[in-house]
Amino acid sequence: MIKIEMQDVCLGYGRKVVLKDLTFQVSPGEMVGLIGPNGCGKSTIIRALSHTISSYSGKILLDGQDVTKIPRRQLAQLLGVVPQMPLLPSAFTAFEIVLMGRNPHLGLFQYEGPKELAIACQAMEKTGTQSLAGRRVSELSGGEIQGLLIARVLAQETKAILLDEPTANLDIGRQIEILDLIKNLCRENNLTVLAALHDLNLASQYCDRLVLISNGRIQAEGTPREVITARNIADVYGAESCVYTHPVNGLPCVLLNTGNNKMARPEGVIKEL
Amino acid sequence: MNIAPPIHFLHWRSRIYGILGLFILLIVVALLAVAVGSVNIPFSTTSSILICKLPLVKMTPTWTSALETIILEIRLPRVIMAGLVGAALATAGATYQGLFRNPLADPYLIGVAQGAALGAVIGFLLPSSWHSVGFGIIPLLAFCGALASTAIVYSLARVGKTLPVTILILAGVALGALLGSIVSYLIISSGERIHSIMFWLMGSFSLSQWSEVTVILPYMFLGMFIILLYARPLNLMQLDEEQAQQLGINVERLKLVLLSAATLITAAAVSFVGIIGFVGIIIPHAVRLIWGADHRFLLPLSILTGAVFLILADLIARTALAPTEIPVGVITALCGAPFFLYLLRRKRKVIF
Numbered sequence: 001m002i003k004i005e006m007q008d009v010c011l012g013y014g015r016k017v018v019l020k021d022l023t024f025q026v027s028p029g030e031m032v033g034l035i036g037p038n039g040c041g042k043s044t045i046i047r048a049l050s051h052t053i054s055s056y057s058g059k060i061l062l063d064g065q066d067v068t069k070i071p072r073r074q075l076a077q078l079l080g081v082v083p084q085m086p087l088l089p090s091a092f093t094a095f096e097i098v099l100m101g102r103n104p105h106l107g108l109f110q111y112e113g114p115k116e117l118a119i120a121c122q123a124m125e126k127t128g129t130q131s132l133a134g135r136r137v138s139e140l141s142g143g144e145i146q147g148l149l150i151a152r153v154l155a156q157e158t159k160a161i162l163l164d165e166p167t168a169n170l171d172i173g174r175q176i177e178i179l180d181l182i183k184n185l186c187r188e189n190n191l192t193v194l195a196a197l198h199d200l201n202l203a204s205q206y207c208d209r210l211v212l213i214s215n216g217r218i219q220a221e222g223t224p225r226e227v228i229t230a231r232n233i234a235d236v237y238g239a240e241s242c243v244y245t246h247p248v249n250g251l252p253c254v255l256l257n258t259g260n261n262k263m264a265r266p267e268g269v270i271k272e273l
Numbered sequence: 274m275n276i277a278p279p280i281h282f283l284h285w286r287s288r289i290y291g292i293l294g295l296f297i298l299l300i301v302v303a304l305l306a307v308a309v310g311s312v313n314i315p316f317s318t319t320s321s322i323l324i325c326k327l328p329l330v331k332m333t334p335t336w337t338s339a340l341e342t343i344i345l346e347i348r349l350p351r352v353i354m355a356g357l358v359g360a361a362l363a364t365a366g367a368t369y370q371g372l373f374r375n376p377l378a379d380p381y382l383i384g385v386a387q388g389a390a391l392g393a394v395i396g397f398l399l400p401s402s403w404h405s406v407g408f409g410i411i412p413l414l415a416f417c418g419a420l421a422s423t424a425i426v427y428s429l430a431r432v433g434k435t436l437p438v439t440i441l442i443l444a445g446v447a448l449g450a451l452l453g454s455i456v457s458y459l460i461i462s463s464g465e466r467i468h469s470i471m472f473w474l475m476g477s478f479s480l481s482q483w484s485e486v487t488v489i490l491p492y493m494f495l496g497m498f499i500i501l502l503y504a505r506p507l508n509l510m511q512l513d514e515e516q517a518q519q520l521g522i523n524v525e526r527l528k529l530v531l532l533s534a535a536t537l538i539t540a541a542a543v544s545f546v547g548i549i550g551f552v553g554i555i556i557p558h559a560v561r562l563i564w565g566a567d568h569r570f571l572l573p574l575s576i577l578t579g580a581v582f583l584i585l586a587d588l589i590a591r592t593a594l595a596p597t598e599i600p601v602g603v604i605t606a607l608c609g610a611p612f613f614l615y616l617l618r619r620k621r622k623v624i625f
Contacts, residue, residue: 047515050518050519051518052515052518052519071523072518072521072522072523073521073522073523074521075521076519076520076521077521079519080519081516081519083515083516083519086512086513086515086516087512087513087516088512089374089511089512089566091561091565091566092508092511092566092567096508096567100508100509100512100520101520103505103506103509103520103521103522104520104521106505108502108503109502111505111569156520
């Protein structure tokens with residue numbers, strides 16, 4: 001069970017500062033969503049948390065430990081990442097890719113034994129990708145690869161999972177399947193989950209809390225009901241919308257006003273229910 | 274839900290059979306290479322002479338001591354040297370290709386060959402009284418040249434704490450070109466030594482002796498052992514570096530360790546036998562075409578295939594136009610390229 005914390009963190013590439021004054025935390029058993037427009041720095045936060053880039057200032061803590069001080073292998077036992085549109089070597093089979101998730105648990109002189117194979121197999125069953133096992137990566141679709149990456153992070157058996165747009169390439173049925181799976185794991189195994197999400201409705205339905213990022217800082221933070229408001233959406237995305245309440249679970253859901261609708265209404269009206 | 278046992282998806286069976294088959298082939302080819310030459314010695318006699326030398330074996334010799342000398346003192350060290358060098362170049366090639374994620378990488382990509390060539394050519398041009406230092410001044414200078422040029426490329430390409438692979442390759446190619454032009458100039462101005470220099474540059478096993486084998490053996494074993502240990506991390510490097518880090522690989526340390534090991538075995542190989550091309554780039558690709566890209570099998574299979582290939586190439590080099598010897602580098606490309614092209618056409622699939 002680990003807590004992810006950022007305290008006054010400033011992030012960027014080279015001399016360009018992308019994000020400033022980031023302070024938030026994710027507790028065990030909690031699923032937090034990172035939302036915000038394209039290029040706002042969602043992936044950058046995930047890179048910093050997994051220490052593939054370093055922060056300029058501030059502290060990034062995993063369970064109170066400075067993330068930059070944790071050796072790579074140990075870090076990978078605590079924290080798994082599902083990257084967005086990653087490069088996968090096309091000559092490897094799907095099963096070999098999932099098995100790579102076991103790497104942090106193996107020393108230099110060890111190799112994948114029956115236990116590792118079984119864990120990788122289970123991870124593929126859970127994500128419904130077992131039928132792909134013998135196929136080469138080059139033959140798989142975007143959605144199938146996405147499922148494979150989730151299987152890989154499950155095989156990694158970490159205490160925290162960071163997901164970068166995990167549903168971007170999935171159809172709606174698979175989106176719900178994958179997010180249900182992650183949510184259940186989060187609840188049952190007390191995992192700490194941080195997911196960058198594009199789809200505001202999915203973010204609202206699945207996340208306990210949301211962090212809205214724009215213009216290099218956190219614009220809003222709180223429950224979906226507090227964060228997903230027509231005003232916030234207009235401010236951050238520049239899009240007009242109607243925010244309704246979901247008839248079954250009472251969570252906010254967003255309907256966008258398209259260009260045609262805008263013309264039919266008086267200018268600047270933002271309707272909020 | 275009925276799924277096949279997972280082990281099936283790793284294709285371990287065919288790969289393990291491949292290793293066993295190649296091992297047997299290596300022994301057969303080595304015996305053949307020891308038996309065939311200017312004096313053809315029957316296979317059975319060759320085997321007996323070799324078995325006789327094994328510990329705990331007692332046999333009464335039915336052969337002349339001249340035959341024994343030919344086999345044990347002339348041909349055997351040469352065959353072992355060819356096997357070692359083939360194994361080293363193929364392993365180093367597979368390592369560089371994996372580390373750089375670049376199918377065009379070969380052991381000479383980052384300046385090892387040109388550094389060694391410069392060292393060797395300087396050695397040839399030194400007064401002949403210097404040539405008896407240690408194992409000879411030429412291997413020593415070639416070895417130092419190879420290590421020095423890689424070290425220069427490495428330090429040029431370093432940005433802060435990281436080593437961007439693209440910059441490393443570009444720096445290697447540029448420094449290689451610079452050293453290559455110096456070598457060309459020195460060759461032209463080398464006068465009557467030009468023939469021996471050219472022969473060295475194209476690679477040959479004609480001078481291999483036991484003393485040389487024992488000198489390079491420790492380097493070879495150490496380097497290959499390290500590389501084999503890092504086979505799984507090398508698989509993970511086939512993802513991008515970010516994913517490799519997120520899966521627990523210390524990418525920068527891995528690059529340093531593997532570059533050092535691969536450079537060490539390449540430099541050791543090159544310094545005694547000259548620059549033998551083609552083995553390092555083609556053998557790993559041929560292995561990948563047949564057995565797939567998993568480095569845990571790619572590396573040992575490359576070691577065996579490289580050894581078999583270079584022993585055969587050397588056999589052809591010294592027998593085809595006997596008593597004249599053809600530089601072995603000519604044979605590797607002449608015989609290897611058509612076979613590789615055949616593989617490439619027949620097994621058209623994604624290999625990298």
